[in-house]
Amino acid sequence: MVKFLSVNIGKLVNLSCKIAGKGGTSLPGKIALSADPNLIKKLISLIKGNKVMITGTNGKTTTSGLIASILSANGKKVVYNKEGANMKTGLATALIKSSNFFGNLQKDAVVFEVDEATMLIIIEEVQPNIVVITNFFRDQLDRFGELDMTVEKVKKALLTLPQDSIVLLNADEPFTASIGDEIKSKVFYYGIEDNIEGINSFSFEQKYCPVCGHRYEYKRVYYGQLGDYYCPNCGKKRPNPHFKATNIFLNEEGINFDLHYKDKVFTIKSKLIGLYNVYNLLTAISTGILLNIEFNTISKTVENYLPIEGRLQKTKIKNKKAIINLIKNPIGFESTLNMLSQFNKPLNLLISINDNYADGRDVSWLWDVNLESFLSKTKVNYIVTSGLRAEDMAVRLKYAGFDIKKIKITNSAEKAIDMIAELTKEELIAILPNYTSLYDINKYFKIQEAKK
Amino acid sequence: MKLVIGHMYPDLLNLYGDIGNIVALKKRCEWRKIEVEVKQISLDYKENFTDIDLLFLGGGSDREQKIVSDDLKNKKGKNLKTAIKDGLTVLAICGGYQLLGEYYQTLAGSKLEGLGVLKAWTIGSNRRMIGNIVIETNVAGKNFKMVGFENHSGKTFLVKMEPLGKVIIGNGNNGEDKTEGCIYKNVYGTYLHGPVLPKNPEFADILIETALKRKYGKVELTPLDDSLEQQTKQSLIKRFVKK
Secondary structure (H helix, E strand, C coil), rough: CCCCCHHHHHHHHHHHHHHHCCCCCHHHHHHHHHHHCHHHHHCCCCCCCCEEECCCCCHHHHHHHHHHHHHHHHHCCCCEEEEECHHHHHHHHHHHHHHCCCCCCCCCCCCECCCHHHHHHHHHHCCEEEEEEEECCCCCCCHCCHHHHHHHHHHHHCHHHHHHCCEEEECCCHHHHHCCCCCCCCEEEECCCCCCCCCCCCCCCCCCCCCCCCCCCEEEEEEECEEECCCCCCCEEECCCCCCEEEECCCCEEEEEEECCEEEEEEEEEEECHHHHHHHHHHHHHHHHHHHCCCHHHHHHHHHHHCCCCCCEEEECCCCCEECCCCCHHHHHHHHHHHHHHHHCCEEEEEEEECCEEEEEEEEHHHHCCCHHHHHHHEEEEEEECCCCCHHHCCCHHHHHHHHEEEEEECHHHHHHHHHHCCCCCCCEEEEEEEHHHHHHHHHHHHHHCCC | CCCEEEECCCCCCCCCCCCCHHHHHHHHHEEEECCCEEEEEEECCCCCCCCCCCEEECCCHHHHHHHHHHHHHHHHHHHHHHHHHHCCCEEEEHHHHHCCCCCECCCCEEEEECCCCCCCEEEEEEEEEEEEEEEEECCCEEEEEEEEEEEEEEEEEECCCCCCEEEECCCCCCCCCCCCCECCCCCEEEEEEECHHHCCCCHHHHHHHHHHHHHCCCCCCCCCCCCCHHHHHHHHHHHHHHC
């Protein structure tokens, strides 16, 4: 007997997507959901094990990738939306791909990264036993409205959770941490306690004390509005984290730090790079500990974990070394630039900016990125700008003081990659695409791969 | 020559990359060897705006606009009004623009008082006006198109005031009467983000020139090579304005 006809429809669409050579991270789900709007709920109810949901602005994809790997290493069969398609249709697609043709889902854990704006609907359907929040930054404001509204939406969603569920929050990010004051679930916090140098950033989102409305002061800033803050008026302060990262060591090979939980100290090693990956690691490991997974399993998984496609991925273009990293908002862009500048090597950049729906139609955010500071301390020889908003990016660079004779503009990703390869001698190439531009860039590399 | 830019409430009204407007004004002066100073004007500002040549106000979230509204009403409003009547050049975007009007009435009915220099009022709506916008404008005797991005749910209506331009694509002030923005003396209010000045360098130069003229009398700006800015603007207009 076929249990869910809609699953079959979805699977057929998935198959036709494969035949057509398209990724199909959302379309099968979209069509199956139109056949059965309750599909997610029905399929999820077949899964008895842990259900983890991750939301927030930055770090969702890497954090959920880490959590999924930790659960798999613990012997669980995991459903996971690893392509990062994190709206309802993407989740349905992940479930359909994990089901067999009879609508049976032989899995025992779920790891979903969920778009902030769709949390309310997805929580209702998935009924997670643990929800993880990374941070809130300005991201695609035209889709979400203002940041305050996003935080309110997520808070409202969390209030619908059963009381025995766990919510894991970033203590260092004031918007995220303040959610813990008002929800009924069991709340745990994680945070950094280290005197590491923070990232010099434009995108500081001033936070006001939720109790008295006074402006928060900071003892330390790690990046953006993440740090050790307190209210000088009423004394409210950053919550004391249950999970703490100390003794952080970063270089271009990876990250080391100590993780404190209760009276224990664990040593963490990872091949991921950059300060924001310390947060991703801390979040994922804390989740693993809260799910009672043995520390050895966790630490081994984390140590072997490699960045996913487009997330600080190392590659080569015509035998020249290149790094690809997704940039989708000011803080992500700045952290990437900060890391590149720490390499102390001459660079050529390819920045590709689209303004499709998934990217956010508004590209104003490029002006919130402190390119001035990066260009003043880094040797950059050429910059190719690409994507639908290649010209906007070029204007931004001009006003940041970059010599326009060294800017090349093309809307085509393919031409842009050829151009940057042509221009490059000894420099390290950094390819920085926003969300849908990454697809165009990856397509180029897949075609090259197929030609071999 | 020296241009003093006042960046008003940079810590409160700072949404949507509007800082790019300050960057554009600064750079376009520097390229012409005009000295520039940017003063941050926030809650603790004690002067009376006579130290400022060009004032900039961006947009903020609802909570921040409330703080600004109170500060204008209780502290800075009188001096700012006097300076504006005297010809101070002002660029106000989105929330900042709304705050220069008479009031903002939210959908729920509560009223936020504005400075009242613009005979305009804004009313909340349940439809967010989001998207690319192209307008045609006639400022300081120059006729040109401007391109930007709007994101507001407040509908602004002008009362016998001159709009900044006519909407070609998008919503503008209210999505109804095809007007966008407002001009009063040397005050320019607009809903255009993008940010507006880097991609519309004609407008940036009008602001600089107006501000310098008030201070120094006759001023003629050295022309700059704006081919990249114009290329950007034209390619966007071509994309958005379907024939």
